[in-house]
Amino acid sequence: MKKKLSLFFIIAVLAVFAVACGTTKDDNTSGSKSEGKSESKSEVLTIKHQLGETPVQKNPKKVVVFDMGTLDTLDKLGLSDSVVGVPQKNLPSYLDAYKDSKYSNVGGLKEPDFEAINEIQPDLIIISGRQQDSYDKFSEIAPTIFMGVDTNKYMDSFKENVKTIGEIFGKEEQADKELASIDKDIADLKEKADASDAKALITLASGGKVTAYGPSSRFGLIHDVFGIKAVTKDLEADPVHGQNISMEFITEKNPDILYVIDRDAAVGEGNNAKQVIENDLVKKTNAYKNNKIVYLDPGYWYLSGGGLESVSEMVKEAAKGLE
Incomplete structure (x- = not known):
């Protein structure tokens, strides 16, 4: 009888030990799987x-x-x-x-x-x-x-893009800080523009030809956002490609500020804009006489507009026309 009880006791102990071992193994396995899930799971x-x-x-x-x-x-x-x-x-x-x-x-x-x-x-x-x-x-x-960037709502789409990048990469705070700095610079520029009577014409030089851009165009934020007055609102061409104009057109409109973007320089075909723009006809304008022909950086304006650095620099370059 004692032998039977001893044998029963040993079997019971072994059974409990086996269950305990099995439970421990399952817990560890479960933990590993859980940790793996946590590591692989991303938002x-x-x-x-x-x-x-x-x-x-x-x-x-x-x-x-x-x-x-x-x-x-x-x-x-x-x-x-x-x-x-x-x-x-x-x-x-x-x-x-x-x-x-x-x-x-x-x-x-x-x-x-x-x-x-x-x-x-x-x-x-x-x-x-x-x-x-x-x-x-x-x-x-x-x-x-x-x-x-949507040129019809330049700043809205620019800010939306920056905030989206901030959200994707967890850089929301830095993105907001950079945008706030740009907003301040624009407000300062707009205040100067509102106080000035100077009127500007935006042009792009390419292959010896010149196109002009007005409000609501590819480069229209100079007027629409920065507040610098346009010398004409009669430009009815494609807002992306601009309106082909002659040198006589520039002389006739006689801008106080002439902004020039050199597309040739942007695409690696030489710095040709100054040769094209500064001819005898354009030299009759207020812009030339008062040293207000502003050559805008084509890297910022033609290639990479809509970035945190490019927009910040675009504000500074446009401001040169009012200095």
Whole structure:
């Protein structure tokens, strides 16, 4: 009987021990799985943009950027390590650091290299107007968002883009601080513009020809946002490509300030604007006589408008016309 009881006792103890061991193992396994889930789980944001809605993983590690304004903003917010690919041929000079070999060249602004992009396997692709027709093709490779600036509501769309970048990368506070600084500079410029009677004409020189831009155009924020008066409101051409004008037109309108953007310089075809603009006819204008022909940096104005640095510098350059 005693032997039977002893045997029963031993079996019972072993059973309890086995259950205890099994429970401990399951708990550890469960813990490992839970930790793995926690590590792999990341927040996904739904980003609304001009071309649709895109789920975007927060803090993406590999970003391909075709919009120069967005690249500018990423750089200003200290996010260069998140950029893995850019169209290196089309970079403005102040963003030349992205020509480094550690960044992949992903083609041109109008001719993306989809094979190169696919090899990168990015977490996010950011495009703007020049690439929008290929949105579906980009989206097949990775989540893609459109971040171009709407010239009809320049500051609203610019701020929305910056805030979106801030949200995606957890840089909201820094983004708001940078925007507040720009708002202050614009308010100061607008105050000077309101107090001045000076009237301006915005031009772009390209291949020996000149086009003009008025309010609500590609460069119209000089009038619409900064408050500098336009010498004419009769420009009815495409707001993106401007209206072809003659030198006689400039003389006739006689602007007090003549803003000039050199497209040739922007695309690497030489600095030709001054030769084109400063001819005998234009020398009759108030702008020339009073040294108020302002050559705007084409990197900021033509290639990368809509970035934190570019917009800040655009305010400063426009202000030169009122100095």
